[in-house]
Amino acid sequence: MYDFEYHKPGSLADAVKLLSADPDARPISGGQTLLPALKHRLNKPTSVVDLSGITELKGIRKEGDKLVIGALAKHFEVATSEVVKAAIPALAQMAGTIGDTQVRNRGTIGGSVANNDPAADYPSAVLGLNATIVTDKRRIAADDFFQGMFTTALEPGELLVAIEFPIPEKAGYAKMRNPASRYVMAGAFVAKTGGTVRVAINGAGPGVFRQTEMETALSTNWSPEAVAGIKQDADGLNSDIHGSAEYRAHLVTVMAKRAIAAAG
Amino acid sequence: MPQVTLTVNGKTSTVEVEGRTLLVELLREKLRLTGTHVGCDTSQCGACVVHVDGESVKACTILALQANGSQVTTIEGLAKPDGTLHPMQEAFREYHALQCGFCTPGMVMSAIDLVKKHPDGLSEKEIREGLEGNLCRCTGYHNIVKAIAAAQEVMHGRAQALAPAAE
Numbered sequence: 498m499y500d501f502e503y504h505k506p507g508s509l510a511d512a513v514k515l516l517s518a519d520p521d522a523r524p525i526s527g528g529q530t531l532l533p534a535l536k537h538r539l540n541k542p543t544s545v546v547d548l549s550g551i552t553e554l555k556g557i558r559k560e561g562d563k564l565v566i567g568a569l570a571k572h573f574e575v576a577t578s579e580v581v582k583a584a585i586p587a588l589a590q591m592a593g594t595i596g597d598t599q600v601r602n603r604g605t606i607g608g609s610v611a612n613n614d615p616a617a618d619y620p621s622a623v624l625g626l627n628a629t630i631v632t633d634k635r636r637i638a639a640d641d642f643f644q645g646m647f648t649t650a651l652e653p654g655e656l657l658v659a660i661e662f663p664i665p666e667k668a669g670y671a672k673m674r675n676p677a678s679r680y681v682m683a684g685a686f687v688a689k690t691g692g693t694v695r696v697a698i699n700g701a702g703p704g705v706f707r708q709t710e711m712e713t714a715l716s717t718n719w720s721p722e723a724v725a726g727i728k729q730d731a732d733g734l735n736s737d738i739h740g741s742a743e744y745r746a747h748l749v750t751v752m753a754k755r756a757i758a759a760a761g
Numbered sequence: 762m763p764q765v766t767l768t769v770n771g772k773t774s775t776v777e778v779e780g781r782t783l784l785v786e787l788l789r790e791k792l793r794l795t796g797t798h799v800g801c802d803t804s805q806c807g808a809c810v811v812h813v814d815g816e817s818v819k820a821c822t823i824l825a826l827q828a829n830g831s832q833v834t835t836i837e838g839l840a841k842p843d844g845t846l847h848p849m850q851e852a853f854r855e856y857h858a859l860q861c862g863f864c865t866p867g868m869v870m871s872a873i874d875l876v877k878k879h880p881d882g883l884s885e886k887e888i889r890e891g892l893e894g895n896l897c898r899c900t901g902y903h904n905i906v907k908a909i910a911a912a913q914e915v916m917h918g919r920a921q922a923l924a925p926a927a928e
Binding site: 498499500501502503505525528529532533535536544545547549573596597598599600602603679 | 763779780781783802803804807810816817818819822823824826827829871874875891893894
């Protein structure tokens with residue numbers, strides 16, 4: 498790992514100032530993705546800005562018909578939060594399956610969503626639940642936020658502050674993990690919110706995406722059988738040593754069925 | 762150079778580090794606490810697990826500066842000053858939950874965090890799931906799981922002494 502300067506600002510304004518002043522500065526919180534990337538010298542920041550002391554980025558709360566989760570909420574906190582378990586149990590369940598215990602004790606929802614790893618879990622919950630990403634500058638709809646592999650609508654120096662999840666009537670998540678790395682081969686997050694159905698697929702493609710054919714089918718018949726005959730197009734899906742695009746396409750339908758069954 | 766002040770196994774130290782220094786490097790190279798091992802250095806194997814403010818974390822995936830002001834417990838901090846082992850260490854000994862011993866410090870630290878978070882007790886399945894972040898390449902985990910199942914009874918006061926392992 499190359500050396501860098503370390504800053505720990507006490508406020509959001511100070512963090513934004515540090516990141517805006519230096520295009521090669523990187524924010525860090527849990528560091529469960531950034532530190533391994535730095536060890537591989539995939540990234541050479543001049544400084545890292547530790548966000549973990551910033552109160553504005555913390556907290557999990559219910560506000561009306563929304564669940565608001567601060568960017569610094571660790572996976573362990575989301576998995577065990579009584580507020581999350583009551584409002585969106587599928588989200589708590591998902592958080593409890595990210596990485597392993599030690600990763601969940603450090604990794605944060607803001608880091609996962611801002612990184613937008615195609616094999617990450619949270620992006621499919623954010624897209625499937627039609628969440629809103631709140632930054633220090635603006636509010637971004639999930640449909641506009643995720644822009645493909647490791648790419649989001651966040652601008653340089655812009656910080657993810659919180660995520661607002663509309664509370665659904667029903668939601669479920671299922672994934673197939675790579676047996677060695679435990680990363681997602683294909684996952685599906687399904688949600689019915691205010692009569693609208695959304696299906697988000699992670700792991701299978703270069704970025705999280707919506708499966709609109711399944712959304713239409715589920716709108717009239719909310720059951721695993723409704724999507725059983727829908728085949729995901731393999732064109733454009735990831736194909737690597739872990740699985741072909743065709744295999745991942747097959748998994749998409751299987752995971753969607755399981756997610757719907759889990760949602761009940 | 763920046764400085765880190767942290768309390769390791771009850772003893773407070775102030776150490777000069779680089780921005781990039783990892784907590785595990787501080788522990789092993791600056792404080793000479795070499796019980797915490799580095800296996801993979803890619804946050805997968807769990808040989809480097811320590812407790813930071815009571816939570817198990819992989820010490821190879823946290824900067825030393827991020828642990829500034831924290832209470833850190835390593836494998837060296839578990840036994841009492843008179844040498845009496847922590848119930849989890851005693852269980853690993855009694856149940857022969859190790860072969861080469863390389864993963865053992867991380868296994869013990871993860872196991873203690875796991876047991877503390879489940880005061881009502883863990884099933885065998887839950888213990889196996891709870892060890893997802895720790896890899897052992899010798900024993901096949903069976904004795905490790907048995908040791909943790911026995912230690913949790915002592916740690917939560919449901920048993921006075923460790924149940925002896927079967928012959």
